[in-house]
Amino acid sequence: xxxxxxxxxxxxxxxxxxxxxxxxxxxxxxxxxxxxxxxxxxxxxxxxxxxxxxxxxxxxxxxxxxxxxxxxxxxxxxxxxxxxxxxxxxxxxxxxxxxxxxxxxxxxxx
Amino acid sequence: xxxxxxxxxxxxxxxxxxxxxxxxxxxxxxxxxxxxxxxxxxxxxxxxxxxxxxxxxxxxxxxxxxxxxxxxxxxxxxxxxxxxxxxxxxxxxxxxxxxxxxxxxxxxxxxxxxxxx
Numbered sequence: 672x673x674x675x676x677x678x679x680x681x682x683x684x685x686x687x688x689x690x691x692x693x694x695x696x697x698x699x700x701x702x703x704x705x706x707x708x709x710x711x712x713x714x715x716x717x718x719x720x721x722x723x724x725x726x727x728x729x730x731x732x733x734x735x736x737x738x739x740x741x742x743x744x745x746x747x748x749x750x751x752x753x754x755x756x757x758x759x760x761x762x763x764x765x766x767x768x769x770x771x772x773x774x775x776x777x778x779x780x781x
Numbered sequence: 782x783x784x785x786x787x788x789x790x791x792x793x794x795x796x797x798x799x800x801x802x803x804x805x806x807x808x809x810x811x812x813x814x815x816x817x818x819x820x821x822x823x824x825x826x827x828x829x830x831x832x833x834x835x836x837x838x839x840x841x842x843x844x845x846x847x848x849x850x851x852x853x854x855x856x857x858x859x860x861x862x863x864x865x866x867x868x869x870x871x872x873x874x875x876x877x878x879x880x881x882x883x884x885x886x887x888x889x890x891x892x893x894x895x896x897x898x
Contacts, residue, residue, distance in 0.1 A: 675823075703883055714785070714872050714889030715824065722883060758823050766880040767837040768814065769887065771823030 673698045675761055677772035684779050687748045692775045694759035695741040704742050705769060706735050707758040715758055749779045783807070785890035787873050793896045794863045802858045802893045806875030814887065815848055815858050816872040824872055830856060831879050863897045870894050 678693045694704070703722045707715035719728040721737040728735045732753060734745045744757055756776050760769040786805040794800050806813050812831055816824035817840075826840040832853035841848070845864075850856040860867055870892040878884035 677823075705886065712891065714874070714891050715887075717886040717888070720883055720886065760823075762881050762883075763826070765837070767829045768826040768840070769824075769881045770826070771816075773821070773823045 673761055673763065673770050675759060675770055675772035677757075677759060677775050679775060680773070681776040682778070684746075684749055684777070686750055686779055686781045689745070689747045689749070691746070692744040692757055692777070693741060694744070694772055696761055698761060699764065701739060702762045702766075704737055705760045705762075706742070706744055707760065707771075709756045709758055709774065718757075746777070749777075751779045751781050753777065754779045785873055785875055785888055787871075787890035787893050789893060790891070791894050791896075793898060796864060796897055797862050799859065799861045800863055800895065802860075802871050802895070804856045804858070804873030804875075804890060806854065806856070806873070807877075807888055808854075810875035810877050810888075811879055812876045812881070812885075812887075813850055813856050814874045814876075814881065815856070816874065816889075817842075818870045818872055818892070820869075827858070827871075829881070860895075863895075865897050868895055868897045 675696045706718040709715045719735045724739045756774040758774045760771045788803045815827040818824045828848045829837040830850040845861045847859045872892045874887040874889045876885040
């Protein structure tokens with residue numbers, strides 16, 4: 672069965688301190704990957720879709736990259752408003768669902 | 782435009798009671814998904830509808846869980862004889878295209894937090 676593992680579980684950064692979040696997976700065949708952001712008390716909000724190994728996507732201070740085994744979400748010069756839980760997800764084998772990781776809780780202090 | 786709307790926002794049920802959770806997807810969205818999210822965990826898939834057809838219910842944890850989308854729009858997740866382990870946030874998501882693929886991302890509601898006492 673497809674599995675998605677995110678690390679670290681939690682990350683505390685100072686404002687402006689860049690870092691990366693990891694999403695690794697074991698799948699029968701890579702079918703792409705999604706990144707979502709979830710604020711407390713809210714549903715996940717779509718960030719990126721990555722279709723194939725080597726692809727990169729950027730949005731403001733966030734950049735997502737994809738290899739055959741893992742994906743990284745790079746956060747450059749984060750601000751307190753970037754604090755949230757970041758979730759990665761893979762499509763299930765038959766495309767009827769997304770399989771989510773447990774998420775990384777990011778806290779950015781000013 | 783309006784996003785995915787879920788009601789109630791919070792629900793407290795006594796063990797053994799039945800509950801019904803409602804989801805209003807974005808108008809015109811073909812696909813509708815229900816997910817369960819425990820505290821500190823990622824969302825776990827429950828079931829998937831394409832229009833009114835329930836194409837995948839492999840994630841429903843027991844026969845106490847039942848979902849319907851009779852007219853291909855609003856959906857209801859019903860939990861019978863609630864148990865404490867049912868306490869979680871129940872999220873609904875919709876997408877414009879079929880399936881959970883890449884043609885259209887999933888748009889989530891803010892969930893219903895169910896507490897079973």
